[in-house]
Amino acid sequence: MSAPPGRAAAGKTAWLLPLLLLGACAAPKERPFRAQPVEAAASSPHFAAILAEVRVHLPQHDRAETLEIASEAGLRRISRRGDLISDGTREAPSLSFRGPTGVRILGVLHRGEALIEPHPMGGLKVTLQLPIAAYIEGVVAAEISLWSAQPAELEAQAIAARSYALGTLLKRRRRLSDPSLATLEGSTQDQAYRGAFEPDSNAGSRSAARRLHRAVSRTEGQVLFLEGQPLAARYSASCGGHTASLTQVFPSPISAEQNLEGAPCAGCQTRAEKEDPSDPRGPLRWQVTFSRADLRTLASNLGIGSQLLRYELGQLDPSGRWLSVVLVGDRGQKEIPAGALRAELGHGRLRSTRIVSSWPHAGDPIEAGLQLEGLGHGHGVGLCQEGARDAAQLGWDARRILAWAYPGTELRDLGLPSRP
Ligand SMILES: [Zn+2]
Known part of the structure; x- marks a missing residue:
């Protein structure tokens, strides 16, 4: 079990200080972005290979x-x-x-x-071999709105995306007899990637392309490390007020070797207070109703009968985020991870596991359907893109944003070329 967010171990508390200062920031100030050089890490052939080129499978063309x-x-x-x-x-x-x-x-x-x-299942299969900088530009363009993004927000997202690629491919390479075949999915299964950002003749579009390119090149070779290893840095659209612990949300052997704590998110907390949950355009507060038919399908898929009779709260993290839920059907009950509940009900409908209220309440009989109300969008681990945008607008630089979003990490410069 991880320590509660906000109670980082000794040596990690320095990362909490910037958070406490949010809201009392100095005026925005851009300064050269430098990370700690790592000579030994740069000598790894795996690092060098990944920070030169990456293989990316495009699932949208499958079959x-x-x-x-x-x-x-x-x-x-x-x-x-x-x-x-x-x-x-x-x-x-x-x-x-x-x-x-x-x-x-x-x-x-x-x-x-x-x-x-x-493709093994018929039809065609497309895999790209991309310079990592070209890949990172594509990921950043797919992940955040370039038009309004501050430089620090773009740089933080670029470093997170590069760290995810390095951390993930490193694990995959070590499992393959031919490490060069380690591949990333060009989708949210790994990171969204929809090709190069091509500006049109509009001046704003050309400016966005320049800022994107600059953010990726200024952070070239920079990667987050946690406990001596590159961190496969996850991120999400909005945490809803508090980010989540990596090992609590993804308790797999892959994440168990690195323990990333959650952290409060001042940006999401402030926005959540202002948003109307019934406004579907709001990025933070949401409410959704699952019909009896939805719940019958859920019960059937989980093998607990043909009806969902009620649900019980399972484990919660210290911020109140659901980690698991007990579903009681007419022929049995099952405790499942809250992330699995999102997968069953649809990630687009059940937007996060930070659920703050329900009707009926936990433990009460479900008759007509189940209404859930919550905060945030995504798994909530790592960088919160909403929070990062607010922090960048307050003048935080990328290093400070990353220190908040990935408590306990070090930003290292592997010093390896990754130009397209
Ligand atoms: Zn947030």
């Missing part, structure tokens, strides 16, 4: 019958013929495509190389 790819070979229509891939002029077990600025798949630019191969 496509045909794809149009523009590359240095021109515009090609790719299809599968048995176990082979054909672009109309060549047939091979797999085909790769590249170009001076990358490739376009169905019109979307990817600043790297594309490998097309048969």
Whole structure:
């Protein structure tokens, strides 16, 4: 069990100080962003390989019958013929495509190389080989609104995304006989990635592209470490007032080796007080009603009968976030992690596990349906994008934002090139 958020171990308390000062910040001040250099870490061949290029699978193209790819070979229509891939002029077990600025798949630019191969379930499968900077730019563009983002917010998100990539690929490489095949999913299963951000002729769009590029290049090689290892730094849209502990929300062997505590989020706390829960556009407060049919499906999927009779509170974290819930059906009951409940009911509907009220209440019979009201959007671990935006607007730099969002971490500069 992790220590309660806000009670970090000795040596980690320095990270809490900036939080206490939120709201009493000095005027925004941009200064050169420097991280601690790490000579020994830079010598790792895994680090060097990952911080040069990453493999990214694009699940949105899985099992496509045909794809149009523009590359240095021109515009090609790719299809599968048995176990082979054909672009109309060549047939091979797999085909790769590249170009001076990358490739376009169905019109979307990817600043790297594309490998097309048969998908095991039929159709095509696309995997990119991207310079990490190109990948990070794509992730940041997919994750936050570039138009209004402050430089510190972009830099913090870039470092978090790079740390996630390094920490995750490192674990995957160590499990593979051919480490070069370690791959990230180009979706929220790992990190959202929808291709390169291409500005249009609008001045604001071009400015956003410049700020994005600058944030990624200024933080090049910078990675969060926790307990001596790169942290696969998770982040979420909004924590709802308090971020969550990594090991409490993801109690898997993968996360067990690193224990990231939660932290209060002044930005979300302030916003939550102002928002109307019935306004679907509000990023923090939400309410949702699950019908009897929804709950019948839930009970059936969990094998506890054909009706959900009631629910009981399971484990809560110190901020009140649900960690588990006991569901009682007409043919049994089951305690499941709150994250699994979100997966069952839909991440878009049950937006977070920071549930603050329900109707009926816990323990009372469910008859017509179940209404839940909560705060935040996402799993709540690590960087809260809403909170980071508020902190950046108050003048926090990226280092300070990251020290708050990832208590106990060190920001290290691996000093490795990652230019596209
Ligand atoms: Zn927050």
